[in-house]
Amino acid sequence: MAACTFPDFLQRHRCILGEGAVIERLRRQPATILDPYLVNSAFVYDPARCAAMAAIYRQYLEISRAHDLPLLMSTPTWRANAENIAAAGCGGREVNADNVRLLQSLRAETGAHAARVMIGGMIGCRGDAYRPEEALPTKEARVFHAWQADRLAATVVDFLLGITLPALSEATGLAAAMAATGRPYVVSFVVRPAGTLLDGTPLKEAIAAIDSTVTPKPAAYLINCTHPDFARTALAHPENSSPSARDRIIGVLGNTAALSPEALDGQEKLIEADPEHFAAAMLELRRDFGLKVLGGCCGTDDRHIRCLAGRLSDANGP
Numbered sequence: 001m002a003a004c005t006f007p008d009f010l011q012r013h014r015c016i017l018g019e020g021a022v023i024e025r026l027r028r029q030p031a032t033i034l035d036p037y038l039v040n041s042a043f044v045y046d047p048a049r050c051a052a053m054a055a056i057y058r059q060y061l062e063i064s065r066a067h068d069l070p071l072l073m074s075t076p077t078w079r080a081n082a083e084n085i086a087a088a089g090c091g092g093r094e095v096n097a098d099n100v101r102l103l104q105s106l107r108a109e110t111g112a113h114a115a116r117v118m119i120g121g122m123i124g125c126r127g128d129a130y131r132p133e134e135a136l137p138t139k140e141a142r143v144f145h146a147w148q149a150d151r152l153a154a155t156v157v158d159f160l161l162g163i164t165l166p167a168l169s170e171a172t173g174l175a176a177a178m179a180a181t182g183r184p185y186v187v188s189f190v191v192r193p194a195g196t197l198l199d200g201t202p203l204k205e206a207i208a209a210i211d212s213t214v215t216p217k218p219a220a221y222l223i224n225c226t227h228p229d230f231a232r233t234a235l236a237h238p239e240n241s242s243p244s245a246r247d248r249i250i251g252v253l254g255n256t257a258a259l260s261p262e263a264l265d266g267q268e269k270l271i272e273a274d275p276e277h278f279a280a281a282m283l284e285l286r287r288d289f290g291l292k293v294l295g296g297c298c299g300t301d302d303r304h305i306r307c308l309a310g311r312l313s314d315a316n317g318p
Contacts, residue, residue, distance in 0.1 A: 006159040006184040007219055009070070009118055010250065015286070015312050017069040018253050018295015019060040020305040022076060026053060037088040041080040044098050045090075057106050059302040065113040067309040072293060073107070073117060074161050075099045075152070078124040082147040096121070096148060100155040120161035120186065121152030123178070125170050129190065129225070132167040132199035141173025146180065153181035160185040164225050166198035168206045175214045188222035188253070193230045195237025202240035207248050224253035225297045228281035235289050251293025252285055254278070256300055273299065275307035283311050 004012065026032045026040050032049050035042050043049040053076060064071035080095045100121065107114045126144055127134030136144055145162075152160055160178040162185065165171040171187055178185035187210060195203050211217045223231050231252045235241050256273035273281075282294045294312065296304050 006118060009158070010220060010292070013070045014292055015069065016251070016293045017064050017067075017071045017305070017309055017312065018251065018293050019057070019071065019073050020296035020300035020302065021298055022053065022056050023078065024298050025056055025301055035088055037079065037084040038090065038095070039079045040076045041078070041095050041099060042088060042090055043076065044095075044102050045093070050102070054102065054106060056302075057103065058109070060305055061106060061110050061117065063302065063306050063309050064117065065110050067313045069309055069312060070116040071118070072120060072295065073103055074120045074122040074163070075103055075157065077122050077148070077152065078163070080148060081123075081126065081144065083126070083144075094151075096151040097155050100152065100157055104156055118158040119156070120159050121155065121157035122161050122163055123148055123152070123174060124162075124164055125166065125174070129164040129166055130198065132197070135167030135170040135199065136173060138169045138173040138176075141170040142176040145174045145177040149174075149177040149181050153183045157183070159183060159219065161188065162186070163188040163222070164190055166190050168197060168199060168201040168209060171197075171206065172210055172213060175210050175218060179214050179216055184219045186220050186222055187218045188224045190225045191223050191231065191234040193233040195234040195240030203234060203237070204240060204242040204245040207245045211248070220250040221248050222251050222253060222293060223249060225255060226252065227256070227258045228252065228254045228278070228285055229258055232285060232288070246289055249289075249291070251291045251295070252282065253293075253295045253297045254282055254300070255298040256296075256304065257298065275303045278304045279307040279311045282308055283315065
């Protein structure tokens with residue numbers, strides 16, 4: 001683990017860099033075909049594909065080190081639940097733990113800077129993250145996600161991260177599974193400009209529901225897989241957001257394409273924004289909403305994160 005606890009890390013730093021896209025960048029490399037079940041989780045067992053994935057993580061680590069910014073990383077375990085591990089024929093392997101070990105080794109390569117890097121154990125929803133109708137009911141989600149949450153919690157990850165969540169029901173069950181491990185955890189939603197989750201739940205209601213029903217409650221919330229302009233409109237929405245909800249949301253991992261999740265899903269052609277434009281939009285989110293975690297999701301690469309890190313350094317963020 002890092003030198004301090006995750007809650008202390010959040011308290012200590014006013015500005016934290018998030019990594020950029022990993023899965024999407026791998027998808028666009030012809031030699032790194034993603035697994036239909038585990039996506040990139042099994043890459044850790046293939047030397048060539050593991051090297052391609054590690055190279056992307058090293059870029060983000062080097063950017064944070066060069067700009068002396070704390071960094072949040074997440075393990076390549078988005079789909080590494082028991083069901084998908086079995087379907088991919090990896091039932092005899094410690095897929096979650098092996099991916100944690102990979103990131104731990106990459107973090108260690110940065111020397112003293114490793115103390116400024118936090119590793120989150122990533123957990124995604126069971127179904128399609130862009131189809132809220134596929135979301136699990138709360139009780140079923142808690143049972144389903146407990147297997148992966150327990151395995152990640154047994155490793156050296158600094159926190160657990162439930163990410164790209166489209167619906168309140170599964171987000172609540174996943175939060176309960178993560179909470180039961182005793183490890184700090186973060187919940188990250190995909191949101192619409194109207195200030196709702198993809199299932200239509202107002203952002204303020206989703207956060208209030210999880211905070212009031214899950215013990216311990218999340219250390220914080222994020223928004224991911226959402227364009228910065230969409231996140232801005234969602235956070236400012238007069239009916240579906242609220243000051244209390246905004247206080248619990250500490251960051252955005254933004255897309256570069258100003259498209260809805262449905263329009264973005266399955267795009268054959270990469271849709272990206274100029275790195276300077278992306279960085280400027282993210283800095284405006286920080287200025288206007290006091291966000292401290294800023295990073296990338298779909299469409300971002302090392303150029304976007306490097307530009308963002310430069311802007312954050314210039315603003316004397318850390």
